[in-house]
Structure formats: C-alpha cells, structure tokens
Amino acid sequence: MDINYFKTADLALVAVLLLFIPDSLEVVDRGNPHKVLFCFGKSPDLDSLVKRYWSRELTVEPQAFFNQLKQVKVRIYAED
Incomplete structure (x- = not known):
C-alpha cells in the first residue's frame, strides 16, 4: 500500500502540490506524534511536479501559495 503513495512532511511542498493538483491528497497520516505525513497518490504528473519543485522551476502566485499553506x-x- 505504501508503494502507491508519495509521502512528505514538507509543508511548502504540500501547499504547492495542492495548488497544482488539488485532488491528489489521499491521506493525512498522524501516526507519529511529532510529524504529520501527507500522502499523495503517485502519478507521472505528481512526480514531474515534485521534480520541478526541488529544481526551483515552478512559479506560484504568492497569495495563493500563502492561503494554501494556511x-x-x-x-x-x-x-x-
């Protein structure tokens, strides 16, 4: 089951993923009392977006990003 998920606790990355692929979040895992993991269904679009995020190739509207982060x-x- 874990193989089908991309998991992250990086809030900025989660906000970006939800801005670009709003329906991709499948599970919010609160199993660890010190860290919440956001689990996204794996897809080529998600993989591409994560790669573009880490290579600093994305541009987002600042207020949309801040609102999504909230x-x-x-x-x-x-x-x-």
Whole structure:
C-alpha cells in the first residue's frame, strides 16, 4: 500500500502540490506524534511536479501559495 503513495512532511511542498493538483491528497497520516505525513497518490504528473519543485522551476502566485499553506495547517490540526 505504501508503494502507491508519495509521502512528505514538507509543508511548502504540500501547499504547492495542492495548488497544482488539488485532488491528489489521499491521506493525512498522524501516526507519529511529532510529524504529520501527507500522502499523495503517485502519478507521472505528481512526480514531474515534485521534480520541478526541488529544481526551483515552478512559479506560484504568492497569495495563493500563502492561503494554501494556511489550509495545509488546518488539515494538520483538524480532527478526522
């Protein structure tokens, strides 16, 4: 099952992924009390986006990014 997920705890990366591929988040894993993992379904689009993120090839609108980052934090503290 873990093979089908891309997992990250990097909030900036999560915000970018949700801006570009909004329906890609599948699980918010709170199993570790010190770190929340965001699990995305693997796909070629996601892999390409992650690669472009780490190579600093992406451009995002600052307010959209900041608002998405706030939404990511809401998901961390939300009760499921």
